[in-house]
Amino acid sequence: YDSSSLPSISPTHPEQKLCHRPLITAVAYLFQFIVPDHLSLNNDTMLQLSSNLVLRWHYCRRIVAAFSTNIKNDELFAEEINILYDSKCNVCKLEMDMLASRDARLHGSKRRIKLTDIESDSFDPNDPANGGISYAKGMSAINAVYRDGRVIEGPKVFLKAYEFVELGWLFKFTEWPLFKPAVDIGYKLFANYRTNFTRGSSLDELISAYEEKKNIVQVECTSSICTTKR
Known part of the structure; x- marks a missing residue:
C-alpha cells in the first residue's frame, strides 16, 4: 500500500472527520515528525491493520502537515x-x-x-x-x-x-x-x-x-x- 496514492488535502477537507478520534490524531501527529513521506506499508503490515485505520493514519498525516504549513505561513516574522x-x-x-x-x-x-x-x-x-x-x-x-x-x-x-x-x-x-x-x-x-x-x-x-x-x-x-x- 503506497500512501502517495492518496489525494492531497487541506485542513478544511471533508476527510478531516477521519481525525476526530483523539488517539488517531495523536498518533498521526507523532508520525508526522518521525515517519518519512515515502513510507509504504507492506502486505504483512496490511494484514495487521484494518484498511480503515490505515486510511485514517495517512489522511491525518496529510491534514496535520497542511495545518502546520498554514500556521507557519500565517506567522508575521520568525521571532516570538x-x-x-x-x-x-x-x-x-x-x-x-x-x-x-x-x-x-x-x-x-x-x-x-x-x-x-x-x-x-x-x-x-x-x-x-x-x-x-x-x-x-x-x-x-x-x-x-x-x-x-x-x-x-x-x-x-x-x-x-x-x-x-x-x-x-x-x-x-x-x-x-x-x-x-x-x-x-x-x-x-x-x-x-x-x-x-x-x-x-x-x-x-x-x-x-x-x-x-x-x-x-x-x-x-x-x-x-x-x-x-x-
Whole structure:
C-alpha cells in the first residue's frame, strides 16, 4: 500500500472527520515528525491493520502537515515578539540593546525578540509586523506585536520580553493583583512625561514634528519648470 496514492488535502477537507478520534490524531501527529513521506506499508503490515485505520493514519498525516504549513505561513516574522521602541531615548535604547545581547547569547540565530525602531526612516506603521501601531501610539507607550498579530502594550511588554531572555522573574510582580493597579498608573505617568526627561521635548512636540516631517511633498512639473506643494 503506497500512501502517495492518496489525494492531497487541506485542513478544511471533508476527510478531516477521519481525525476526530483523539488517539488517531495523536498518533498521526507523532508520525508526522518521525515517519518519512515515502513510507509504504507492506502486505504483512496490511494484514495487521484494518484498511480503515490505515486510511485514517495517512489522511491525518496529510491534514496535520497542511495545518502546520498554514500556521507557519500565517506567522508575521520568525521571532516570538516584535518590540517597537524609541531609539532616540537613551534609556530605552540601552534596555533594548541589553535584551538583544542576552537574546543572542541564549538563543543564537534562533532569536526570540525582534526590535523595531519607530524613529527609523524605514518604519512603516502599515506593515503587519508592526501591528498597525502609529508613531504617536508607539511614542505614547511601549508596544509589541506577537508573530500571530496580537498586540500588547505597557508593562506587559516588559514582562514578556524579559521572560523570553529568562529574566521574567524581575517583572512578575507587575501582574500580581495587589500591585498591578499601581504599576499601570505609574507606567502611564512615566510614559506621558518620558520624553521630557529622556529627549528634552514633550510628547506632543515630538509627534507634531514627526507629522510635519512626514507630510507628503508633491512635485508638479510642467515642461522644465517644477513647483513643490505640501
